[in-house]
Amino acid sequence: MNSLGKSLCAFWNSSIGKKIVVAVTGILLVGFLLGHMAGNLLVFAGREAMNDYAYFLHHMLHGAGIWFARIGLLVAVVLHIVATVSLTLHNKASRQEKYEHEATVQASRSSRMMIVSGLIILAFIIFHILHFTVRVDSGLADLKDPLDASRHDTYGMVIAGFNVPWVVLFYVVAISLLCSHLSHGIASIFQTLGLRSAKTEKATKALSWGITILLWIGFLIIPLTVLLNIVNDKEAAGQAAIENSAVHNLTGYRPSLNQVPSAE
Amino acid sequence: MNLTLKVWRQAHADDRGEIKTYEANDIPEEASFLEMLDIVNEQILEKGDDPIHFDHDCREGICGMCSLNINGVPHSKEKGITTCQVHMRKFRDGDTIWIEPFRAKAFPIVKDLVIDRTAFDRIVAAGGYVEVRTGSAVDANSVPISKPDADAAFDAAACIGCGACVAACKNASAMLFVGAKAAHLNLLPQGQPEKDKRVLGMVRQMDAEGFGNCTNQYECEAVCPKEISADVIAKLNRDYAKAAVKEAVGR
Ligand code: HEM
Ligand code: FES
Numbered sequence: 001m002n003s004l005g006k007s008l009c010a011f012w013n014s015s016i017g018k019k020i021v022v023a024v025t026g027i028l029l030v031g032f033l034l035g036h037m038a039g040n041l042l043v044f045a046g047r048e049a050m051n052d053y054a055y056f057l058h059h060m061l062h063g064a065g066i067w068f069a070r071i072g073l074l075v076a077v078v079l080h081i082v083a084t085v086s087l088t089l090h091n092k093a094s095r096q097e098k099y100e101h102e103a104t105v106q107a108s109r110s111s112r113m114m115i116v117s118g119l120i121i122l123a124f125i126i127f128h129i130l131h132f133t134v135r136v137d138s139g140l141a142d143l144k145d146p147l148d149a150s151r152h153d154t155y156g157m158v159i160a161g162f163n164v165p166w167v168v169l170f171y172v173v174a175i176s177l178l179c180s181h182l183s184h185g186i187a188s189i190f191q192t193l194g195l196r197s198a199k200t201e202k203a204t205k206a207l208s209w210g211i212t213i214l215l216w217i218g219f220l221i222i223p224l225t226v227l228l229n230i231v232n233d234k235e236a237a238g239q240a241a242i243e244n245s246a247v248h249n250l251t252g253y254r255p256s257l258n259q260v261p262s263a264e
Numbered sequence: 265m266n267l268t269l270k271v272w273r274q275a276h277a278d279d280r281g282e283i284k285t286y287e288a289n290d291i292p293e294e295a296s297f298l299e300m301l302d303i304v305n306e307q308i309l310e311k312g313d314d315p316i317h318f319d320h321d322c323r324e325g326i327c328g329m330c331s332l333n334i335n336g337v338p339h340s341k342e343k344g345i346t347t348c349q350v351h352m353r354k355f356r357d358g359d360t361i362w363i364e365p366f367r368a369k370a371f372p373i374v375k376d377l378v379i380d381r382t383a384f385d386r387i388v389a390a391g392g393y394v395e396v397r398t399g400s401a402v403d404a405n406s407v408p409i410s411k412p413d414a415d416a417a418f419d420a421a422a423c424i425g426c427g428a429c430v431a432a433c434k435n436a437s438a439m440l441f442v443g444a445k446a447a448h449l450n451l452l453p454q455g456q457p458e459k460d461k462r463v464l465g466m467v468r469q470m471d472a473e474g475f476g477n478c479t480n481q482y483e484c485e486a487v488c489p490k491e492i493s494a495d496v497i498a499k500l501n502r503d504y505a506k507a508a509v510k511e512a513v514g515r
Contacts, residue, residue, distance in 0.1 A: 004512055004513075008512065014471055015475075016477075016501055019477060020505060087477045091436075091479070093369065093476075094437070095367055095369060095436040099336060100270070100362065101362035103337050103341070104434075104483070105486040105487060108481070111480070112434065191494070191497065191501070194500075196495075198493050
């Protein structure tokens with residue numbers, strides 16, 4: 001191995017090096033979350049805005065753009081998980097004999113369950129991708145935009161998808177755990193990268209909580225307003241889709257009412 | 265005052281060890297915590313049993329030899345003091361007190377509450393020093409140092425190497441100790457020539473000793489008898505990143 005390769009290996013194998021990988025991938029993931037949340041909020045701007053945005057994402061750089069983003073995110077998530085799982089296992093091994101009487105002075109509850117919140121987030125990410133990206137539910141996959149039947153109806157899919165109470169419940173739990181993860185995680189980034197000090201402690205904490213609360217509200221307001229029928233689908237086809245998807249989810253029954261013939 | 269003690273007893277390094285209960289009666293409240301253990305040990309000795317072994321030396325908070333997790337917290341829940349400086353007036357008559365050794369894979373138990381902290385010595389030997397010409401003392405003020413740097417270096421140098429940071433950390437990480445020992449020299453002009461070598465060497469030795477990784481919970485800072493700030497950990501992270509990059513690109 002050349003010396004650069006050796007140095008990279010030494011970096012990855014060191015405790016601080018791996019933590020820096022966690023922090024840098026954490027920044028990428030938080031950045032993605034902020035962008036994703038902003039895009040999602042277009043649901044409040046209506047069907048056209050939302051579907052235009054979805055169309056844009058799928059067609060930027062002739063469709064290559066979204067794959068760059070997906071691959072980048074996948075690499076970040078995989079590195080984040082491999083590093084954190086390995087760090088966590090190492091940490092467990094560093095104190096084989098537990099205290100009989102253990103006390104905690106100032107570590108937050110969130111900071112003590114990072115691996116648990118992280119792994120549940122992972123389960124959620126997989127569910128979420130199957131739900132809205134791969135769309136294993138063909139009731140959601142086959143929806144066509146009533147304004148332009150040649151494209152998928154992302155707006156209708158969101159409304160239909162979030163009209164299922166247990167799905168919304170899972171989103172609430174998972175996003176809340178994500179925010180618990182970030183309440184410790186974002187402040188941690190500054191320390192891990194050596195950018196925090198007692199002087200900036202207040203500012204980093206405030207920023208960390210600010211972003212966390214923003215994400216919590218920004219992500220959860222969508223499923224909740226949809227479930228409470230504050231945001232709904234006024235076009236008839238969409239309305240049928242809501243019922244069908246909800247019915248389908250519980251019974252597997254799926255009439256073809258909502259399926260505007262595709263243009264292909 | 266009368267107390268119930270729950271004390272970790274372990275005959276030798278390979279013994280399984282267990283918590284044993286002792287009644288400590290008629291303890292004067294002006295006794296220090298270690299004097300309280302001395303009194304209990306006298307009673308144990310009178311019965312012909314093996315006294316409780318624990319580490320201590322100066323008993324005035326400067327050597328870093330005393331240890332003990334007291335009710336789950338290294339050096340007790342009192343802020344900024346070592347176990348030898350804890351007084352029994354901080355407890356109430358009738359209290360139950362849990363007394364355990366500092367626990368970490370890198371700090372093997374020798375006997376009862378006595379632990380082996382030589383891992384710290386090996387970390388210091390891996391870079392926690394400056395190479396200077398000895399024999400002729402350098403004039404004290406020949407190298408100017410700004411007051412804020414001198415103060416920060418002094419704060420870091422206050423570390424007595426007791427290991428409470430490791431004991432308190434959920435991951436048995438030694439980052440506060442290593443951060444303090446590295447910062448103390450890295451902040452000073454005298455420490456500059458070997459700065460990168462020092463940081464890489466000390467962090468690698470720390471990892472090799474089997475300490476855990478920092479998860480930024482600052483339990484260490486909360487229990488440090490010298491109240492060393494977790495800022496030294498941020499600095500260690502920063503200095504390590506810089507040194508690793510320089511090493512990768514061949515300086
Ligand atoms: C969208 C997904 C995620 C985001 C935005 C995220 C964000 C973060 C951030 C910002 C940090 C702090 C980095 C640092 O210590 O400096 C972190 C740490 C961590 N993450 Fe994640 N994470 C995500 C997913 C996951 C997953 C799927 C796991 C599962 C293994 C996980 C496990 C951890 C663990 C164990 C830590 C270390 C905690 C610590 O040092 O206290 N994360 N994460
Ligand atoms: S015995 Fe020296 S510091 Fe406590």
